[in-house]
Amino acid sequence: MIELRGIKKRFGQQVVLDGVDFVVQDGETVALLGPSGTGKSVLLKHIVGLIRQDAGTVIVDGKDVARLKREALRQLRSTVGYVFQNGALFDSMTVFENIRLGVTDEKAYRNLEFCQERVAKCLSLVNLTPDTADKYPAQLSGGMRKRVGISRAIAGRPKYLLYDEPTSGLDPVNADIIDELVKSLAAELGVTSIMVTHDVRGAFRVADRLALLTGGRIVQQGTPKDFMQSTVPAVREFLERDFGNLNFAA
Amino acid sequence: MTAATYDIRRPIGRAVLGALAHVGRLSLMIAELVRGLAEWRVWLPLTITEGWNIGVGSLPIILLVAGFAGAVTALQTGYQFSGNIPLYVAGSLIVESVVLELGPVLTGLILAGRIGARYAAELGTMRVTEQIDALETLGRSPASHLVIPRVLAGIIMIPVLTIIANITGVISGWVAVQQVLPVTNTDFAYGARFFWHPFDATYSVIKGFAFAICITVISCYYGFSTEQGAEGVGKSTTGAVVSSCVMILLLDTLLARLLLN
Incomplete structure (x- = not known):
């Protein structure tokens, strides 16, 4: 379960979050809607400890994120897959290397055969062909980059999946494909998902x-x-x- | 009538707080860097690749600049020599100038531009495109993946490039001085040895090492602290190069005072 209680955050004089209470039960898919610039992505980043709140508590899997020590935070993060708005793929690495980094178990990460299988599986889950693995992010379309980003997020078999504007910048057809993907991954992998979006139609299609x-x-x-x-x-x-x-x- | 007063303490206070914030963030990055050393399986292969890139990639410009620096020193030595100075002194002057000052400082300044700008721009772009955040969410340390390989590669390769610059500068000076003064090879070698201290070579490498730490750490810090898109990347890159150059000149003076006197 993900639980945010009384989250407050300001950057300089600008108050971004002013006491947010938000709970997501295990197995749910929740869409977090809101106009641009209202702090949806900021809220999402609190869940993985990328941003620390000024006040309030963020509880993930029963753990207070702000109080976690380095190793505990690393372990918690390995249970959370994060899909960034623009993919945030490492452009100096191939798709294979990008997705391999998502394998958070160190022993498994060093096993090349396992990683090859895992990457192929993750690519097929997002409807990409195996030959995509050898390409660099610059050789992919926007929609493909988003799907590779999702592949990387699921490579470590996370319990939670956080999507930051997964359909922004995509044409309606590709946006529909990503929406369907979010829905099918939630069903197939049984993950708890939070999708930040301002696409209301997509949110209605996907979210519980x-x-x-x-x-x-x-x-x-x-x-x-x-x-x-x-x-x-x-x-x-x-x-x-x-x-x-x-x-x-x- | 009341006159608007300007409180000088405010801008001073802001500047002091800003400087302290930089020191705090830089200290945190260095602490992360030290902690990340335990993950040698991650940083070792990346360091080798990075070292090869910056070493081989910087070689042509280092050879060019060191070659010209040595030659110009020799030509100016010829211009300033009057009949009363023994010719072998030209050898001393060229070798000492290149090894003690020109080799390490010019190498440092060039690499501050070449490597420093590259590191700050690469890491800055990774910061604004959320690639560094992505590494963190994958439970991986940005220090061991991004900072340690760059810093170690610089610490290993910049002193090596300094040595190469010294050798190139001395050889080009040797050749060039013979075009303007009747210095024989024996004179030049005698002069080079006459004022030579074995510590001179060590001092040159110590400077290369100190400049390497300064260039790599400063440029990685600027890259990591990048904010606000393309404009931020530009600011970080400029800041990294300027700060590295200023630090090189400060360190140059400090090391001369500490180690040569």
Whole structure:
């Protein structure tokens, strides 16, 4: 379970998170929605300890992330797969080497045969052909790079998968492919997923539950149906941009 | 009437706090670097590759600059020599100038531009494209993957390049001085030996070693501290080169004071 309680974060004078409470149960896929620049990615980075909160607690798997020592944090991170917005692939490495780095168990990482099998398996899970392994990130399209990023995130068999804007910058067809992938990986691997996005339609297709972050706080959490019936002005305003007039939902 | 007053303590305080923040971050990076040394399986192969890249890659420019520096020293020596100075002194002057100063300092300044800029730009780009964050989320140490190989490769290769620069500078000076003064090979060799102290060679390598630490650590620090996209990468790269050059000149003076007097 991932539990964020009263998270506050400011950068200089700018308050980004102002007391966020957010819980994700095991096995759930939750979409974290919100306009650009509201701190969705910042919130996600708190979960893996890339950013430390000014106040509040982040509990992952029963462990307080901010209090973990170096080795414990490394172990916790090995249970979390993180898919970065632009892939964050190492451009001096091939796709194979990139995905191999995701094998977080050191013994397994040093076993070349195991890694070759694992990389091939991860590539097939994201619908990429085995010959992609020999390419460099610069030789891939945007959609392929995102899929390689997902492959790297799942290579270590994580318990949690965090997606930071997995469909941003993609055309609708590729965005749909990634959305389907998020859904199928959650089902096939049984992982708990959090997907940060501002693509409302994608979020409705993929997520069991949605949360809307705006003004530094989560203003609404619930199922897609709860969202459609919400009377919270911020929710209606956000949804109407994608779905038009929501009166049909009433 | 009240006059607006400018409190000088504020900018001074900000500058001091900024400098302390740099010192704190740099210390943390060095601590990470020391901790990462335990992961030799990760950094050793990367260090060999990096060492080969910077060593072989820098060789042509080092040979060119050291060759010209030695030759110019020789030509200027010829210009300044009057009839009262024994000709063998030209050998002493060229060898001592190249080994004690020109070889290590020019190598350091060139490599501050070549290697320092490259390290800061590479790491800065990795920072702004979240590649360093990605390494951390994969439970891997950015120090052992990125910093240690670069620092160690520099510490090994820069003194080696300094030695090569010294040899090249002396040879080119030897050849060039014979074009402007009637110095025989025996005169030159006698002069070179006359003022030579065995410590001179050690001093030159110590300088190369000190400059290597300064260039690699400063440029990796600037790269790691990069913020705000392409503009940030540009700022880091410039900052790394300028700071490395200034530190090289400061260290040059400090080492001369500490080791030669």
